[in-house]
Amino acid sequence: MPTSEIKNDLFLRTLRGEKVERPPVWMMRQAGRYLPDFMKLKEKYPFFERVQNPELATEITVMPIDQVGVDTAILFSDILVIPQAMNCEVQMVPGRGPVIPNPIRKMSDVEALITPPAADALDYVMKAIKHTKQVLDNRVPLIGFAGSPWTILCYMVEGHGSKDFSTAKGFCFSQPEAAKALLQKITDITIDYLKAKVAAGCDVIQVFDSWGGLLSPADYNVWSMPYMNQIAKAIKPLAPVILFGKGCWFALNDYKAAGASAIGVDWTLSPDKARAIVGNETVLQGNFDPSKLLSPIPVIEKEVKAMIDGFGPQHYIANLGHGILPNIPVDHAKAFVNAVKNYRS
Amino acid sequence: MPTSEIKNDLFLRTLRGEKVERPPVWMMRQAGRYLPDFMKLKEKYPFFERVQNPELATEITVMPIDQVGVDTAILFSDILVIPQAMNCEVQMVPGRGPVIPNPIRKMSDVEALITPPAADALDYVMKAIKHTKQVLDNRVPLIGFAGSPWTILCYMVEGHGSKDFSTAKGFCFSQPEAAKALLQKITDITIDYLKAKVAAGCDVIQVFDSWGGLLSPADYNVWSMPYMNQIAKAIKPLAPVILFGKGCWFALNDYKAAGASAIGVDWTLSPDKARAIVGNETVLQGNFDPSKLLSPIPVIEKEVKAMIDGFGPQHYIANLGHGILPNIPVDHAKAFVNAVKNYRS
Numbered sequence: 061m062p063t064s065e066i067k068n069d070l071f072l073r074t075l076r077g078e079k080v081e082r083p084p085v086w087m088m089r090q091a092g093r094y095l096p097d098f099m100k101l102k103e104k105y106p107f108f109e110r111v112q113n114p115e116l117a118t119e120i121t122v123m124p125i126d127q128v129g130v131d132t133a134i135l136f137s138d139i140l141v142i143p144q145a146m147n148c149e150v151q152m153v154p155g156r157g158p159v160i161p162n163p164i165r166k167m168s169d170v171e172a173l174i175t176p177p178a179a180d181a182l183d184y185v186m187k188a189i190k191h192t193k194q195v196l197d198n199r200v201p202l203i204g205f206a207g208s209p210w211t212i213l214c215y216m217v218e219g220h221g222s223k224d225f226s227t228a229k230g231f232c233f234s235q236p237e238a239a240k241a242l243l244q245k246i247t248d249i250t251i252d253y254l255k256a257k258v259a260a261g262c263d264v265i266q267v268f269d270s271w272g273g274l275l276s277p278a279d280y281n282v283w284s285m286p287y288m289n290q291i292a293k294a295i296k297p298l299a300p301v302i303l304f305g306k307g308c309w310f311a312l313n314d315y316k317a318a319g320a321s322a323i324g325v326d327w328t329l330s331p332d333k334a335r336a337i338v339g340n341e342t343v344l345q346g347n348f349d350p351s352k353l354l355s356p357i358p359v360i361e362k363e364v365k366a367m368i369d370g371f372g373p374q375h376y377i378a379n380l381g382h383g384i385l386p387n388i389p390v391d392h393a394k395a396f397v398n399a400v401k402n403y404r405s
Numbered sequence: 406m407p408t409s410e411i412k413n414d415l416f417l418r419t420l421r422g423e424k425v426e427r428p429p430v431w432m433m434r435q436a437g438r439y440l441p442d443f444m445k446l447k448e449k450y451p452f453f454e455r456v457q458n459p460e461l462a463t464e465i466t467v468m469p470i471d472q473v474g475v476d477t478a479i480l481f482s483d484i485l486v487i488p489q490a491m492n493c494e495v496q497m498v499p500g501r502g503p504v505i506p507n508p509i510r511k512m513s514d515v516e517a518l519i520t521p522p523a524a525d526a527l528d529y530v531m532k533a534i535k536h537t538k539q540v541l542d543n544r545v546p547l548i549g550f551a552g553s554p555w556t557i558l559c560y561m562v563e564g565h566g567s568k569d570f571s572t573a574k575g576f577c578f579s580q581p582e583a584a585k586a587l588l589q590k591i592t593d594i595t596i597d598y599l600k601a602k603v604a605a606g607c608d609v610i611q612v613f614d615s616w617g618g619l620l621s622p623a624d625y626n627v628w629s630m631p632y633m634n635q636i637a638k639a640i641k642p643l644a645p646v647i648l649f650g651k652g653c654w655f656a657l658n659d660y661k662a663a664g665a666s667a668i669g670v671d672w673t674l675s676p677d678k679a680r681a682i683v684g685n686e687t688v689l690q691g692n693f694d695p696s697k698l699l700s701p702i703p704v705i706e707k708e709v710k711a712m713i714d715g716f717g718p719q720h721y722i723a724n725l726g727h728g729i730l731p732n733i734p735v736d737h738a739k740a741f742v743n744a745v746k747n748y749r750s
Contacts (some may be wrong), residue, residue: 223568226730229696233704276672276694307652307673326650327621349621351574359578385571 066263070202071132074343074377075264075300083368083376084131085400086203087393088384090124091136097123105228107152111137117188118195119351127201127390129397132201132264135192135257139183139207139268142250143216145181146173164221165231167238173245176251179260185253187310189260194306204262206254206291208269208305209246213239216246225274233284239283247287251294258298265295266302266324273307285314294316302345306382312337326381327352331370344371347381348396351389357395364399373405411547411608416477419722420609420645420666427539428713428721429476430745431548432738434470434728439738442468452497456482458597462533463540465705472735474742476714477546477609480537482530484552484613487595488561490526491518499526503563508564510576511593512583515684518590523598524605530598534605550605551599551636553614553650554591555629558584561591570619577628584628593747596639611647611669625662647690651727657682659684671726672697676715691717692726693741698733702740709744717750 066072071084083136092098096122101110107247110116116263120136123246140150140158151159192202192309197357217228232239254265272284288339290304295301303315313324314336322343334344352362368378369371378400384393411417411610416429423700437443443465446455455461465481485495485503496504509515524531537547560566562573562584577584599610617629641664648660649669657679660668667688670679690707693712698705713723723745729738 209723222567223566224696224727224730226696226699226732229694230732231697232696232701233697273673277675277678279694304652309654310673310675310678328618328655330655333655349574349624351569351571352578354571355578382569385569387571387575 066198066201068131071073071262071377072201072300072373075302077341077343077375079374080178082403083371083373083378083400085224085378085397086130086132087124087128087135087396088134088385089347090128090130090134090323090393091120092384093386094384094388094390095123095127096390097127106139111141112184114184114188118192121188121192121202122195125196128350128400130200132203133192133196134203134205134266135185135189135262137188137205139205139212139270140214140215141182141185141251142206142246145178145253146175146245148173148216148289158215158221160216160219163227164242166196166215166235168282170238170242170245173242175249175252178249179256182253182256186256189257189262193261200261202261203264203266203302204254204257205268206250208267208272208284208291209243209250209287210275211269212246212250213242213270214271214274216242230276236307243283243287249292251291254291254295255298258295262299264300264302264321266304267291269303269305270306272297272305272311277310279312280308280311285311285318288315289318293319296321304345309334309337316342322377324379328381331367340372341375343375343377345377345379348379350380350382350385350388351393353380353384353396354380357392360392360395361399364396365403368400368403369405373403406462407654408539411543411546413476416722417546417608417645419720420647421612422686422688422720423721427748428716428718428723428745430691430723430742431475431477431479432469432473432725432729432741434476435473435479436465436739437729438731439469439729439735440472441731441735442472449554451601452483456486457529459529459532459536463537465548466533466537467540472540473738474746475545477548478537478541479548479550479611480607481532482533482734484550484557485560486527486530487551487557487591487598490523491520491590491594493518502561503566505561505564509558509561509587511580512586513585515587518587520590520594520597520710522600523594527598528646529600531601531605532601534607538606541585547606548609548611548612548647548723549599549602550613551595551614553617553629553636554588554595554632554742555620556614556616557591557595557615558587561587570616573722574619588632592635596636597710599636599640599642604642607644609645609647609666611649612636614650614653617650617656622655625653625656626659630656630663633660634663637665641666650689654679654682661687667722673726675730676712681718685717686720688720688722690722690724693724695725695727695730695733698725698729700738702737705737705740706744709741710748713745713748714750718748
């Protein structure tokens with residue numbers, strides 16, 4: 061279904077570099093735990109059932125369109141479906157997060173990983189995309205996403221979430237050949253996966269480098285950027301690609317050089333500094349501190365205006381600087397979205 | 406005991422802005438879990454007993470001087486002795502880290518906190534300093550440290566370690582008056598505490614803003630920097646002050662303006678960018694990625710040289726960009742220290 065038929069195409073026009081009437085707005089993790097209807101499904105179905113059941117994934121994906129009024133949907137899924145497709149078991153343990161019972165620790169572990177055609181191995185994702193597109197009925201575009209190879213490696217090697225992923229980093233620094241082989245395998249299947257997602261109906265792709273900010277700029281250019289680059293180059297002929305690295309303020313110009321249609325920034329970089337780095341013509345996305353949605357609504361409104369003033373209303377997608385928190389009142393999330401929609405310079 | 410009598414005063418001369426024969430070197434958390442002798446004491450004595458017993462604290466503080474060859478000692482202690490002195494209970498739970506059973510959540514909680522004279526409430530720290538100075542016998546200087554008020558607030562409000570300290574941030578954003586009252590109370594007792602530490606014999610003070618990088622630059626100027634400033638201004642007439650904020654690359658010039666004798670940087674800021682921000686005459690400290698100590702020794706040596714080349718050998722203190730990790734082999738830590746000592750440009 062050609063994206064030109066989408067009724068609210070503000071997000072797509074912004075990604076094409078066009079001038080628009082106001083910045084589009086969405087929120088990372090907008091299909092998530094701050095929504096009471098999501099919590100009802102969360103109580104009923106385990107995490108990966110919600111991800112794998114196309115009807116459930118669709119229902120969750122569409123929720124914030126109807127309930128919060130964002131300008132794009134993003135498919136409810138998880139970055140760790142990729143290790144699962146590679147035959148690396150991932151469990152989601154309530155209260156603890158992802159757990160990989162058999163983490164990757166040596167070259168033979170890497171060699172044992174499979175890279176099947178993603179459209180087959182992750183067929184349920186493609187079904188969820190097709191079903192979501194039907195239910196969305198062209199109201200707004202649909203984003204599909206993947207984790208960066210570096211971020212996926214972090215989980216596959218560490219075996220669970222971590223403050224510093226020092227085991228994963230130690231693996232790279234002490235077994236660089238095995239680490240690079242793993243990154244390339246993840247990259248190959250991720251490219252295949254994202255191509256299949258676009259073919260299934262995703263209008264835009266976002267790559268999340270959630271743990272890129274744990275690397276020094278020099279190491280980022282060894283362990284993350286080359287693989288982000290491969291993905292961006294493979295996907296951008298098919299769909300706009302948004303690159304977002306948490307804490308990766310030092311990589312913005314690398315993302316630009318990779319051909320990103322938009323670049324995500326978090327709140328540790330001020331809007332004016334971000335603009336100073338990439339210039340006024342590059343589309344930036346971000347960067348409201350998710351915790352700030354706990355402020356009183358008038359403060360949220362004031363700070364959203366300051367954020368848009370900082371980035372400028374053109375070539376800009378309003379968003380949070382990271383995922384929305386579970387304890388945000390829904391009316392605060394709505395206040396964020398409405399403050400963008402009501403923006404006047 | 407005047408610091409001019411200290412035999413290895415390389416660190417102090419560097420902090421005074423003098424030109425030196427090579428960069429001094431130490432490692433954050435150098436008195437810690439990578440040392441087998443530390444682990445023996447850890448098995449025998451609970452955390453706060455090691456902190457509170459002056460003989461144990463001294464033994465741990467002196468260990469890396471003898472065993473790794475660093476150019477300064479840093480008193481073994483914990484930033485959370487400050488909440489304890491304020492009558493806010495802190496437990497150290499093995500495998501989980503610090504736990505505050507009754508976290509601060511409202512103005513009346515803040516009002517209930519006491520601010521006794523630190524020299525009395527934390528008398529055991531003063532005893533540990535005096536004992537350490539005796540045992541060090543003027544071989545190297547002794548650093549005393551404190552957490553920044555913002556970082557202390559994070560723990561006191563959140564109640565435990567956290568990836569994002571969103572409860573603590575939410576407290577600030579939703580109850581700003583209570584948060585500011587808490588920050589001021591922490592600041593007042595911290596200044597009193599650090600003055601007492603200098604009086605007891607500490608030659609240098611370092612303030613750790615471990616969670617400063619969770620704030621946007623604009624919020625940093627509201628919730629952290631004003632209190633760092635108060636501390637720096639109060640202590641710098643008495644001893645050199647090193648300011649270090651993890652992830653606070655955006656605050657380096659604020660630290661400089663606060664009169665810091667040296668500014669710590671982590672590895673997410675490249676040495677040349679750090680120099681570009683503060684100039685060549687400001688003393689910088691850092692910034693080796695602690696995980697990189699898992700690299701083979703020849704790689705460590707090569708990367709240490711590149712780091713010193715990047716900062717330049719003058720007005721520079723070689724250090725890690727954060728605390729040394731428990732799984733670092735001692736000979737890798739020694740290789741780091743020796744690579745600095747053997748540096749030739």
